[in-house]
Amino acid sequence: MKQQQKPKYKQIIDAAVIVIAEKGYHQSQVSKIAKQAGVADGTIYLYFKNKEDILISLFREKMGLFIEKIEEEIKGKETAKEKLLTLIEKHFSILAEDHHLAIVTQLELRQSNLELRLKINEVLKGYLLLVDSILHAGIETGELREDLDVRLARQMVFGTIDETVTSWVMNDQKYDLPTLAPKVHNLLINGFGA
């Protein structure tokens, strides 16, 4: 009887997060990930096309959950302001609760080659569309100013959140990230306000 409850696919992705977070992107050989996952090197290739596929799948999988969770929380909120606050809070709290994931997404995965990063950006689009939809709704209801440049605003939202999280990770996650959510929200929403 083996204890492998988790299907190997997820098992390998989780192993990749741990190895990359602890050893760094360039020290994360496939053999290390396999060892961490408790499978043979070759088994990796039954579930992933190649090493890059592990990383893009990792990102897709995690970002998928990310977006799912945020969407779920947002549903219950009325106003665009509340929705944006929820998005920031959730973004911060998810990463604050998974230090490994935070290191991997903010620091390590960015060392990947351009090709992989373009694929990662594809996945990110889902997140950016979510931000867009919040902004559009806000404009619709008159909460946000009519002439708001949604693309710029979205870049501001994402750029600010991302830079805030990265700074926090680079400072070894010393301070409490979710605490910052209301202040970040406030700074952003003021700029967008009617």
Place this chain on the structure above:
Amino acid sequence: MKQQQKPKYKQIIDAAVIVIAEKGYHQSQVSKIAKQAGVADGTIYLYFKNKEDILISLFREKMGLFIEKIEEEIKGKETAKEKLLTLIEKHFSILAEDHHLAIVTQLELRQSNLELRLKINEVLKGYLLLVDSILHAGIETGELREDLDVRLARQMVFGTIDETVTSWVMNDQKYDLPTLAPKVHNLLINGFGA
């Protein structure tokens, strides 16, 4: 007289910008940079400790000019708002005028390993301090709100600018970047306003 004054030093850095922009970070071998610079491979090592030193020097050199130019422009401005607008305008225009540099700083150099990126961040501190000083002055004069969290505000400024430029580069610099400066400025300053 530092070596930095000598032509070959700059010659190699400029060659590096060209090679990295055209071939991509991972296709920029020392031998290619040497060839582009018109020197022998070994000569590189008379001016730089190692490959990383070329890249960090490149960044330091270009970012130094960057900050110098911005500081110079800012001097003539009175208010924090004007200074911030100038900073954004200049940031955008410098990169819009040097497509190679834009590609290198926004896309290629970010593929470097964590160690190099931490060193790059050291260089970036000069820029961030400049932003900080503008914000502090603005608070001082009452232009910006008293309770502004300067660190967060700085992350917002930098995050937004950086994300805007990166989007622009990733979209093949299709649209005019400097044109966006006032709108970006407006979005930011609203959030910071008293």
Place this chain on the structure above:
Amino acid sequence: MKQQQKPKYKQIIDAAVIVIAEKGYHQSQVSKIAKQAGVADGTIYLYFKNKEDILISLFREKMGLFIEKIEEEIKGKETAKEKLLTLIEKHFSILAEDHHLAIVTQLELRQSNLELRLKINEVLKGYLLLVDSILHAGIETGELREDLDVRLARQMVFGTIDETVTSWVMNDQKYDLPTLAPKVHNLLINGFGA
């Protein structure tokens, strides 16, 4: 009843011929052969000791039929000359009728490692003995010259036939091979003649 009688054994060998002919020796993984044969990978190992065993069995099986057919045709012939002509004709026609087999024996199987090729040579000995017997009989009857070095003559027969077939395969079997039989026979027999 040997396993060789059972359908799956032949099924796998025929699959191997097809896969090797179409994909090439180095692209003929066991899993591909299994798929072509319509069995599971593991099933292969119920009928063959290992991959090499498939190949050597393939050669033995096909070469066995080869020799059988030739021997049968030869029986009806009186003189050594006629027998040799029949051997050449049959050799050419069998391969001309099975393009896959021709590719496999003349090109692909020769890429195998030395060990396998030595085993293949063992199988070939049956064919060479057949040639020998024809030559000996010819000397006996005075048809061929007394002082004929049978080993050399056999190498000439086999070398010539093999080279002719290989050239034909390498030229994409463009021309008609069996047509060449009388000319090849003529060239050989003249050299051997009394």
Place this chain on the structure above:
Amino acid sequence: MKQQQKPKYKQIIDAAVIVIAEKGYHQSQVSKIAKQAGVADGTIYLYFKNKEDILISLFREKMGLFIEKIEEEIKGKETAKEKLLTLIEKHFSILAEDHHLAIVTQLELRQSNLELRLKINEVLKGYLLLVDSILHAGIETGELREDLDVRLARQMVFGTIDETVTSWVMNDQKYDLPTLAPKVHNLLINGFGA
């Protein structure tokens, strides 16, 4: 003071012959060849594009000498018969004098993939053209029969010689190969004769 008189290119090729002859084709890793040549692994790639390039260069280099030597000897001969005898003698003696080379060309190199073997065949064409020219000249002078199919005759010459040498190598070069030249010549020439 180093003793490397031989340029590295030839040094590596000679090392490859030794390693392949002694270890076998599939046990001839680039690192082994480098070690035998007394250079670093990377040095190989300063002189050869890749591993295949070593092998094709080896063949081209050795076959070049082969053809040169034979052509030189043949010049002095009058008749086609004498020329053919010289070709056979020389072919046999060159390989008899270099056991390593004989093993490599007759056994080991034939295990290479089809692509490489096609390239090797290109090189072989020089040799086959030489045979052709002898045969044509012989027909011209009436020494060989008018209706001789030169392509078939060439295949017979090459096939016979090649098979004879291969048999000799496979029998561990036990007997004296050059001794066989007149007999092989005799068998061939009888078949071609007017």
Place this chain on the structure above:
DNA sequence: TATGAATGAGTTTTCATTCAT
């Protein structure tokens, strides 16, 4: 100063074979 030939460490991926079911 300047050169450039030489170095050699380091990693992804394939695929024949096994064995629990």
Place this chain on the structure above:
DNA sequence: GATGAATGAAAACTCATTCAT
């Protein structure tokens, strides 16, 4: 008999850096 998921060993090639000239 039949399956197919899992195993794990094995090798070509790149490129930053050095150092004799």
